Amino acid sequence: MDIKLKNKNLKLIIFVLSLISITLALCSMFNFKVNKEYLNFKSYFESRQFESRLNEFYSDFKNYNVDYKDYGKKSIDDKINTDNFNNLKNQYDNQLENKLQDTENQYDSQIENAESNGNKDKVTRLTEEKNKKLEEIKKQNTKSADDIKKELAKRSDDNYNSVKKQYESITDIKYYLKDSKSGDIYSNLNNVDDIQNYIKSSSAYSFSLPNNSPTTSTRYVSNQLSGLGLEGYVIVPKTSPLVSNSKEFNTNKILAIIQLIVFPVFLAAGVLMLRYSRKAEIDNHSLIIASKKLYNKVPFDLKLLILFFALIISPNIYRDLYYQGMNVITSDFFINLILTTLLTYFLYISIPDIINCLKNRENLLAEIKSGLLYKFKDIILGCLKDKNLMFITIIFIIGTVIFGVIAAAISLSAHAAPELFILATILYVFFVIILLLKNIVKLDKIIKGTDEIVKGNLSYVIKEKGKGNLSRLAHNINNMKTGISKAVESQMKSDRLKSELITNVSHDLKTPLTSIINYVDLLKKEDLSKEEVEGYIKVLERKTERLKVLIEDLFEASKMASGAVELNIEKVDVAQLLSQSLAELDEKIKASGLIFKVNIPHHKVYSNLDGKKTWRVFENLIGNILKYSQIGTRVYIDLTENDDKNIITMKNISAYEMEFVVDEIFERFKRGDTSRATEGSGLGLAIAKSIVDLQGGRLDIDIDGDLFKVRVEFNK
Template identity: 35%
Template structure:
C-alpha cells in the first residue's frame, strides 16, 4: 500500500513539474516580453506619457497665441469660400431644398386662411433664397461668413483646451523639464533655477524635442485646419530635457508604476526561469520513472473496467482541461498588481489543481497506448463500449414504449379517444398529400376538414386546455397556493382527476389551517427566556440569601433591598414585554385606529427622551415635513414603536456620533427613517434582530430585553405597514412605511 502511495506521489510531482514548466514558458511568451525592458522608464507606456506631456507643454507654455491674435490672423482662401458655398450642394439644389422646406408650411397657412403667417413664411423663404443666391454671386458676400465660422471655432478650441489643464498640472508635479528657445533664449522649466538638468540629480533623464504644433495631436481634436492661426507666434521646434527627479515622492503615480514594474519584472522573469528549470527536471525524472510506471500498471485492471469509448472520452476531456487550466494559471499574472501573497497562493493552488489533470491524462495515455495499438483489440473493446450498450438500451426503450401503449388502454375510453384522434390526424395528413399530388381532391379535402378535422381539433384543444388547467392547479398547490376549485365537467378521466385534486386541495387547506393554529399556540422562547430571566432571578435569590444572614448591617440590607427591587422591576419589564409580543404574534391585539399626525407623534416621543438625549453625547438630527402627515393608526401603539426605536438608539449608539431621524411622504405613503452608528458589531443577517430576545448587544452589557424590535415589527405588521432594517458596516438604519390616511 505504501508503495502505491509513493508511486502516486511521484507521478503527481512529475506532473506538477511539467505543469509548472509549461506555465512558466507560456508566461514568458504571453507576458514576459513586456518586462524585457530595463525598467519602467524604458517602456512604450512611459514614453507614451512623455509624448502626452510634451503635447500639453506645447499647448500651454510653448504656444503663446491668444484668441484675439488667432482671430486677427484669420485668412479666407478660395477653397474656404467654395467649401462654404457648395456645402449643401449647387445653387439650384439649395434653392429647391429651401422651397421644399417652406412649401407645405405655406400651403397649410393659406388653407387656414392665415395670410399673415403665410406672408411671413414667404418673406423668410425669399430672404434665404436671396442669401444663397448672393453666396454664389459674390465672394465678398461669403467671406464674412467664413470668418465668423472660424472665429467661433477658435473660441470652441480655447474653451475645450482648458479641459486638459488638469492633466498638464499633474504631469508638471511628476516630471522635471528644461527647454530653451534657441532663437529668443527663453527657458521653459519647472525648476527654481534656469540651468539644464543634471544626470546625477535625476532617476531618469532623456533629451527631447518639441514641435510648437505638437499640441494638435494631444489636445482637442478636429481643429487641424486652424493650425496656421493657432501657432502664428510659435512656428518652431525647441530642444530640451525631460526627467524624473530622485527627490520625487515615492507615493507619486509614476514612482508607484516604477516600483510595480520592478517588482513584476522580478516575479515574471523569476517564474519563467523557474519554469525552464522545471522543464529540465521533468524531462530528467521522466527517464527515472521506470519503476513508477511498473507500479502504475497495477491500476490498469480497474481502469479497463470502463468502456473503451468512455476511456477515450475521459482522456480527451482531461487533456483538454489540462490545456485550459494551464492557460488559466497564466491568467493570474494579469492580477500581478494584487497582493504578492495572494497572487502566489492563487498560482500555487491553480498549479496543484492542474497537475491533477495532467497526471490523470498521463496515466490514461499510458493505458490507452496499449489498448489501441491493435485493431483486433479495438474491435473486441468496442463490443463492450458504452455506445453499443446505448444501442441495446434503445431497443429496451422501444419495448417500454410498447408497454406504455398497452397501459394507455388500461382505461379503454381514454385509449380509444387517443386512437381516434391519431387516426383522424393520419387520414387528414394523407388527404393533404393527395391534394398536393392532385388538386382535384381539394373539394373532398375541404369537406373532410369541416366534417372531421375541425371537430377533432376543437376536441383536442379543449382537452389540452382542461389538462393545462389541471397542471396549473397542481403547480399552484405545490407552491402552497390553494385558490379556487377546478371545474369538474363530464365523466372523463380528466374530470375524475380534477375532482380528486379538488379533494386533495380541501385536505391541504384544512391541514394548513390546523397547522397555523397549532403554530400560534407554540412557544419557541424557552431558551431565550431562561437566559434573560435567569440573571435577575439569580440576583434576587442571591441577595435574599444574604439578607437572611445575621451579620448584615443596616446599610448593606438597604443596598441589597435596592438591588432586589431593581432586579424585580427588571424582571417585570421582561415579562410584560414577553406577554405583549406574544399577544401581538397570536393576533389577539385590537387596534384603536384614529387619524394621527405622525409629525406630532414623533415629536412627542422625542420629547419623552429630551433629558436623556441632552445628557448623552449623541447629536440628533430630525428632519420633518413642513406640513402635518396624517395616517390612520393606533396612536398609542405607534408611540410605542417610536419609543422603542429611540430607546434602542440611546442604548446602542456609538458615543459622540450623530443620529438621523426623518419623516416624509412618498406616493401616498409615510416613510420614517431612523439612522445611527452602532457601538456593537452587527451581524450580516440583520433580519435576525426581528427575532424575539435577539439583541444588538450580543454580550448583553445593556439592559434591553431583546423584544423591542419584535414588538415594533408586530405593531407595524398589524398596521399593514412595512419595517425594513439595513446595515452597512456599523451604520444601522430602520425604515418604516405606513399608508397615509384619507
C-alpha cells in the first residue's frame, strides 16, 4: 500500500514537473516571437533602430546647417515672412477693433437709457467718458510695424535657438563632412588632425560619403547628405551610448537563438514526462480529483468565457515570466512560476473538456441547461410575465451592457493589461443584471399591491423588504399622506410659475410700451429741432420693433404649447444648417467680443427635420449665447454623430450669476439674467425646446458654476 502511494506521489511530482517544463517551453516560444526580429540583422548598425537614430541625426544636421544657414547674419527684415507679418498685424487690428466695439456697446446702452430719461448731463458725461476710454484703448493696444517685426523676429530667433540647441546636443554620433563646392567643413570633432587615424583608433562604426555600398540602415542618410554635396565620414565612437545599444542588440540576438533551442527541448521533456506520469493514474490522485471537482462546479458558459480570456492574456503572462527570470531569480519569480503553471494546468484540463463537450450534442445540451445564460432565461420568464415590464427590462439590460462596453473602452486606454479589464467589466455587467432582475421581482409585487389598492382594498400592505429605491417606493405607497403632500407642493410650484409668468409678461410688454408713450409725448412738443425729431423716431422704431418681437415670440410659444404647429419634415443636412445659422449671425458674432470655437464636420450629417423650425432653434440658442456670455470668453459649438443620433453641443461662460433651477429655465419668460436688463423675450429656450420636442429630439441644459452648456439631440 505504501509503495503504491509513493508511486502515485512520484508520478504526481513528475506530472507537475511536466507542466512546469511545458510552461517554460511556452515562455520561450512567446518570447522568441518577440526577439526573432534580431535574427534578421547581422548587427545593431544594420538594424531599424540604428536607421531611426541616423534619420534623427540627419534631420538635426539639415535644420541647422541648411535651413538656418547664416541665420546670425540676417537682419530683422530678412527674418520676417511677409504673410506672417500681415497675419499678425490683422490679428492685432481685429483685437483692437473688438475692444473698441465692446466699449462702444457698453456705453451706448447707458447713453440710450440716459437719453430716454431726458438726463442730458448724464449723456454728456458718459459721452466724454466713452471717448476718453476709446483713446486709452487705442493707445494701449495699437501695435506699430516695428513692434510686430520685433515680435516676429523674436519668434524666429526662438526657433533658431531651439534648432541650434538640438544640433549642439548631438554627441552619440560624430561627423566630419566637407562641402565639395564651397569647401566648408562641418564637424563636431575636436582636436582631430588625422580623421583616418581617429576612425581606426576610436570608432565602433563608421561609413564614408559618398557611400558606394550603403546598408539598409545608412542608405537614406547617405543619399540625403550626398545630395547636399557633402563628402566625408559619419562615425559612432566607442564612447557613444549607441555602443551600449549595440551590446544589448547582440544580447537579445543570442537570447533569440537560445529561445529557439530551449523551446523544443522543454516541450519534448514536458511531453515525455506527461506520458510517463500516465493520465489514468494521475486522474485518480486525490489532489487532481479535488481540482476537477472545483472546475466542474463552474458553469459551462463561464468556462468558455474564462478560457477565451485565458488564451488572450496567456502570451503576456508567459513573456513576463521569462523576462523576470532573465533578470534576477527571486521568490517573486517562483510565485509567478507557480501561478503560470496553474494557468497551464487550467488550459490542460479545460481545452480537451470543452472540445469533448462540443463533440457530444447531449452533453453540450446538458451543460448549456446548467449554464448561467439558461438560468437567466428562466429568471426572465418567471419574473416578467407582463409584456410592458419585459420591454422595460430589456431596455435596462441593453443600457447596462452599453455602460459596460464604455467602461471597458476607458480601461483599455489607461492600463497595460486591457484583457483583465474587459473580463472584469463583463463580470460586473453580469452581476448587475442579476441585481436588476431581483429588483424587477420586487417591482412586480409593488404593482400587484397597487392593483389591490385601486380595487378599493386600502388595507392592503406592500411588504417593505430590504433597502433601496423600490423599498422606499413601497413605503411611500403605504403612506399616501407623503404622496399627497408632494402633490400639494407640486401644485404650489405650478401656481408660483404661473404668477411669475404673468409678472414677467407684464414687465416685458410694459417696458417698450412705456418708452413709446413717452417719446410720442415728446414728439408733440412744437419747439423740437429736426435732429431731435429724427432721434426720437429712431428710438420709437427700436421700441416698436422690440414690442413686435415680444408679441411674435409670445404667439409662437403659445402655438408650440398647444401643438398647433405644422411641420414640413424632410431630409436636412444639419451640418450645413448650423453653418448657415452661424454665417447669418456672423456680424453679431464679430461684434460680440466672444471667441467662437466651431467644430462642424465637412461631410453631410442628415436628420429628418423641419429646416426652418430647426434654423429657429439654432438662431435662438446662438442669440442666447450672444446676449448672456461674458465678453472676451470662448464659445464652443460642436456637431458630433453616433450610431443613431446627431448631437449639437454649445458651451459658453455666463456674464451673470445663474441663480435658477435648470428645469425652470425652460419656462416661458424665464431668463438667466434675473435683473431682466438684457434684450430678449425670455421665450427663446422655451420655443427652442418645444421645436426640438415636436421633432422627436431632445434639448438638455447643464450648469456648472458659470459654464452654461446646451445639448441638442436629433434622431438620424
